Amino acid sequence: xxxxxxxxxxxxxxxxxxxxxxxxxxxxxxxxxxxxxxxxxxxxxxxxxxxxxxxxxxxxxxxxxxxxxxxxxxxxxxxxxxxxxxxxxxxxxxxxxxxxxxxxxxxxxxxxxxxxxxxxxxxxxxxxxxxxxxxxxxxxxxxxxxxxxxxxxxxxxxxxxxxxxxxxxxxxxxxxxxxxxxxxxxxxxxxxxxxxxxxxxxxxxxxxxxxxxxxxxxxxxxxxxxxxxxxxxxxxxxxxxxxxxxxxxxxxxxxxxxxxxxxxxxxxxxxxxxxxxxxxxxxxxxxxxxxxxxxxxxxxxxxxxxxxxxxxxxxxxxxxxxxxxxxxxxxxxxxxxxxxxxxxxxxxxxxxxxxxxxxxxxxxxxxxxxxxxxxxxxxxxxxxxxxxxxxxxxxxxxxxxxxxxxxxxxxxxxxxxxxxxxxxxxxxxxxxxxxxxxxxxx
Amino acid sequence: xxxxxxxxxxxxxxxxxxxxxxxxxxxxxxxxxxxxxxxxxxxxxxxxxxxxxxxxxxxxxxxxxxxxxxxxxxxxxxxxxxxxxxxxxxxxxxxxxxxxxxxxxxxxxxxxxxxxxxxxxxxxxxxxxxxxxxxxxxxxxxxxxxxxxxxxxxxxxxxxxxxxxxxxxxxxxxxxxxxxxxxxxxxxxxxxxxxxxxxxxxxxxxxxxxxxxxxxxxxxxxxxxxxxxxxxxxx
Numbered sequence: 143x144x145x146x147x148x149x150x151x152x153x154x155x156x157x158x159x160x161x162x163x164x165x166x167x168x169x170x171x172x173x174x175x176x177x178x179x180x181x182x183x184x185x186x187x188x189x190x191x192x193x194x195x196x197x198x199x200x201x202x203x204x205x206x207x208x209x210x211x212x213x214x215x216x217x218x219x220x221x222x223x224x225x226x227x228x229x230x231x232x233x234x235x236x237x238x239x240x241x242x243x244x245x246x247x248x249x250x251x252x253x254x255x256x257x258x259x260x261x262x263x264x265x266x267x268x269x270x271x272x273x274x275x276x277x278x279x280x281x282x283x284x285x286x287x288x289x290x291x292x293x294x295x296x297x298x299x300x301x302x303x304x305x306x307x308x309x310x311x312x313x314x315x316x317x318x319x320x321x322x323x324x325x326x327x328x329x330x331x332x333x334x335x336x337x338x339x340x341x342x343x344x345x346x347x348x349x350x351x352x353x354x355x356x357x358x359x360x361x362x363x364x365x366x367x368x369x370x371x372x373x374x375x376x377x378x379x380x381x382x383x384x385x386x387x388x389x390x391x392x393x394x395x396x397x398x399x400x401x402x403x404x405x406x407x408x409x410x411x412x413x414x415x416x417x418x419x420x421x422x423x424x425x426x427x428x429x430x431x432x433x434x435x436x437x438x439x440x441x442x443x444x445x446x447x448x449x450x451x452x453x454x455x456x457x458x459x460x461x462x463x464x465x466x467x468x469x470x471x472x473x474x475x476x477x478x479x480x481x482x483x484x485x486x487x488x489x490x491x492x493x494x495x496x497x498x499x500x501x502x503x504x505x506x507x508x509x510x511x512x513x514x515x516x517x518x519x520x521x522x523x524x525x526x527x528x529x530x531x532x533x534x535x536x537x538x539x540x541x542x543x544x545x546x547x548x549x550x551x552x553x554x555x556x557x558x559x560x561x562x563x564x565x566x567x568x569x570x571x572x573x574x575x576x577x578x579x580x581x582x583x584x
Numbered sequence: 585x586x587x588x589x590x591x592x593x594x595x596x597x598x599x600x601x602x603x604x605x606x607x608x609x610x611x612x613x614x615x616x617x618x619x620x621x622x623x624x625x626x627x628x629x630x631x632x633x634x635x636x637x638x639x640x641x642x643x644x645x646x647x648x649x650x651x652x653x654x655x656x657x658x659x660x661x662x663x664x665x666x667x668x669x670x671x672x673x674x675x676x677x678x679x680x681x682x683x684x685x686x687x688x689x690x691x692x693x694x695x696x697x698x699x700x701x702x703x704x705x706x707x708x709x710x711x712x713x714x715x716x717x718x719x720x721x722x723x724x725x726x727x728x729x730x731x732x733x734x735x736x737x738x739x740x741x742x743x744x745x746x747x748x749x750x751x752x753x754x755x756x757x758x759x760x761x762x763x764x765x766x767x768x769x770x771x772x773x774x775x776x777x778x779x780x781x782x783x784x785x786x787x788x789x790x791x792x793x794x795x796x797x798x799x800x801x802x803x804x805x806x807x808x809x810x811x812x813x814x815x816x817x818x819x
Contacts, residue, residue, distance in 0.1 A: 148689070155688050462686060462687075465686060468672065469673070470669055470702070472666070475701065576646060581680060
């Protein structure tokens with residue numbers, strides 16, 4: 143019988159003790175791996191936050207940001223609605239040439255208060271009549287009109303709302319000035335609009351080519367048009383808002399400086415997402431620190447559990463150690479047998495711990511980042527802003543934890559490390575056992 | 585007793601003290617003797633007289649406070665570490681009162697264990713272990729049993745087979761019949777005695793008159809000293 147086989151068999155001498163030891167180790171190693179996984183995810187997330195929030199620069203006509211009701215943090219995502227101020231197209235065209243600029247998304251935003259459409263919102267929600275459309279007689283609840291360049295992929299509405307077509311289609315690139323629009327589903331329901339319906343907007347019949355669901359009530363009460371169409375129908379020039387994306391959060395200041403050369407302070411307000419970046423960054427950094435501490439604590443506890451179990455095991459089997467010594471086993475040989483037993487227990491505990499990590503990691507991450515973050519698809523989690531009710535999104539605030547199969551390799555490494563650490567004390571103890579003492583007649 | 589050609593054990597001015605509380609207790613107190621090869625030697629004495637301690641010192645299970653023990657050319661009082669392991673593995677075989685078999689191993693595996701430690705090949709040790717067990721009267725079905733499923737006499741016979749596994753020159757028995765009934769004890773004594781016919785030296789610490797009467801030499805111990813040494817001519 144080989145020493146390996148004998149060691150494995152020894153584990154079944156006390157099934158209860160082995161089970162308890164494996165269970166404790168599984169929990170500790172599972173927690174350690176969970177913390178390690180969350181730690182890795184937080185580091186990725188910090189990178190994502192930098193790439194997705196911190197790189198966004200919003201440009202609006204000078205003085206319009208305040209009138210548009212910007213958020214408490216000073217971040218304006220929505221832009222100016224109903225304002226007659228715009229950014230000149232020739233200036234916007236220059237922005238794409240600035241170093242470190244990845245994309246430039248121009249848009250116009252205005253209100254429609256004509257008779258052809260009725261808002262899905264009640265009057266009390268909106269409050270005072272907005273500026274802008276003066277064509278109506280009696281006050282009507284305004285409907286937000288957004289105009290996007292048809293080349294813009296995944297256009298963002300206000301806040302985090304995106305246009306997700308549920309019926310019909312979105313614009314094609316050659317429809318920048320076509321009389322077409324897509325309509326939010328609440329607005330479509332309210333006005334009995336379907337794909338193919340036509341609506342008289344300021345004397346022009348505009349065809350509904352798609353219905354979308356933005357995921358928010360506000361976003362679903364909008365008209366979305368090609369930017370050329372919106373400008374033509376509502377008499378706008380340039381753009382009411384431009385979003386510039388820098389390639390890296392580190393280059394934002396440099397990009398802002400270059401934008402300033404094109405658009406001086408008296409022409410445009412430039413708003414970066416630095417405050418928001420720092421706020422969310424702080425939250426995720428806290429989670430990172432907590433996961434690091436948790437990981438260390440779990441490792442230490444796992445080490446203590448193994449050490450305690452091995453000491454208990456050795457003290458219970460001191461007579462056996464004496465017998466083995468009396469028949470000629472070396473300290474090294476006896477130590478190896480106990481180490482193999484510890485390794486076997488640690489490996490089983492580690493594998494179970496790794497399996498625990500799969501369901502546990504996301505839950506722990508959610509707890510660490512905050513109660514209002516929820517796990518979803520690939521990075522698709524949300525953290526909602528507080529005072530301003532501005533929703534910032536995409537894959538920025540929440541923490542999506544993907545547990546990789548390599549977690550098993552880490553688990554085995556932990557098991558090996560624990561077994562090695564836990565072998566030091568037994569080796570010392572075995573060396574001190576005198577057979578004559580432990581085998582003295584009972 | 586002092587036959588230099590056939591001497592296997594030479595003990596000279598051997599002292600072993602134990603510390604008990606603040607005082608020192610002499611378990612073996614200035615003992616000197618020589619023992620011939622191929623004989624059965626009984627060490628008799630009351631409990632606490634030092635006979636088990638003397639046996640442990642000869643078997644290198646304990647270290648003397650002073651003095652020398654030379655066994656089959658090896659100065660046991662001077663060996664440490666690997667030398668000690670090698671000595672226990674190849675020169676001596678132990679038989680204990682409480683058998684001390686490894687509980688989760690079968691009788692066969694227990695006998696194979698010293699050979700495994702010696703580095704004997706698996707097949708070879710299996711064959712030899714079976715031979716030894718059959719020799720002490722443990723048949724095939726019993727060989728696969730664990731110690732808990734064997735009687736006391738069977739366990740002690742397995743222990744004797746294990747002691748013989750690496751063909752040592754000395755078998756040391758510490759009250760080997762102490763836990764057995766007289767009939768079973770007698771059988772064990774006969775097995776041990778039979779080993780002397782193969783040239784092995786058997787040293788047994790015992791209370792048993794049965795063993796003492798079967799022994800070639802009897803050492804009487806009182807308060808750590810060898811008080812009487814009797815040698816008998818073998819018939």
